[in-house]
Amino acid sequence: MPYFEEDGSGVDASKKTLELIKDIEGKIMNLIHPKSSHMDFNIACALHLASKGKGRVLDPALFFDEGFDKAMAEVAEACTVKEELKAEEGKKSYDDNMITKCIESKLSLENLDSCLKEGVYSSSAKVVMSGLGADEIFGGYARYATASKRSLKDLQDEISLDLDRLWERNFGRDDRAISSNGKECRYPFLDKDVIRTASMIPIDYI
Numbered sequence: 001m002p003y004f005e006e007d008g009s010g011v012d013a014s015k016k017t018l019e020l021i022k023d024i025e026g027k028i029m030n031l032i033h034p035k036s037s038h039m040d041f042n043i044a045c046a047l048h049l050a051s052k053g054k055g056r057v058l059d060p061a062l063f064f065d066e067g068f069d070k071a072m073a074e075v076a077e078a079c080t081v082k083e084e085l086k087a088e089e090g091k092k093s094y095d096d097n098m099i100t101k102c103i104e105s106k107l108s109l110e111n112l113d114s115c116l117k118e119g120v121y122s123s124s125a126k127v128v129m130s131g132l133g134a135d136e137i138f139g140g141y142a143r144y145a146t147a148s149k150r151s152l153k154d155l156q157d158e159i160s161l162d163l164d165r166l167w168e169r170n171f172g173r174d175d176r177a178i179s180s181n182g183k184e185c186r187y188p189f190l191d192k193d194v195i196r197t198a199s200m201i202p203i204d205y206i
Contacts (some may be wrong), residue, residue, distance in 0.1 A: 021045050031176045044177040047130075051178040051185075053123030128178055132170055133189035136162045137198045139206040152203050159206075166190075 021028075024045075028037065032044045135141050136159060139148075148155040178185045188194065 005152045012071065020049070023047075027180075028177070031180055035173050040173055044173055047174055047177040048180065051128050051181045051183045053121075053181075053183075055121060073198060126183055128183045128185045130178075130185050130187050131161075131189060132174060132187050133166065133195075136166065137189060137195060144206075155206075156203050163195075 025041075027042060028044050028048060031048070032040050035044075062178060139145075139155070141162075144155055144158055147158040175185055
């Protein structure tokens with residue numbers, strides 16, 4: 001679960017995330033109430049843990065190293081198969097720490113240690129920037145592609161519906177998950193000027 005500092009350094013907050021998520025499940029469920037879906041839980045966990053700003057600082061060069069994309073694809077495929085099996089068995093699943101697994105599958109522990117710029121890191125930032133709204137404004141969800149195959153009007157209706165219900169589906173959940181760490185969340189993609197400019201782009205260009 002990495003986030004990036006201004007200098008491009010990646011902070012991996014997902015070591016032992018599985019155990020941590022199980023420990024804080026009750027807290028997260030209280031924070032997102034009345035939301036209770038597995039998707040809401042996963043998103044809130046990611047936001048809550050990442051917004052703590054604590055973890056291991058990784059050299060950004062690691063993510064551009066030759067073979068990283070291949071390792072990422074292999075880990076993603078393995079995690080997907082695992083999730084499909086869990087779904088068939090009706091079991092609840094947690095995040096599989098995909099980034100961490102990818103890093104550790106590519107590097108030996110000795111090499112991984114060499115990529116750590118320092119030990120445990122804690123960010124002093126009080127503001128968190130969220131990308132919420134980007135998918136809705138610029139058609140990032142897969143279901144938008146399905147809607148566009150029916151008609152451009154269906155695509156526009158789908159996007160408008162999602163934008164209109166962001167306040168109810170996302171804002172409360174996200175704000176509580178992040179602000180519980182004493183951080184303020186801001187949403188640059190939902191700035192009125194950004195939305196106004198994006199709305200002038202022909203829908204068939206999205």
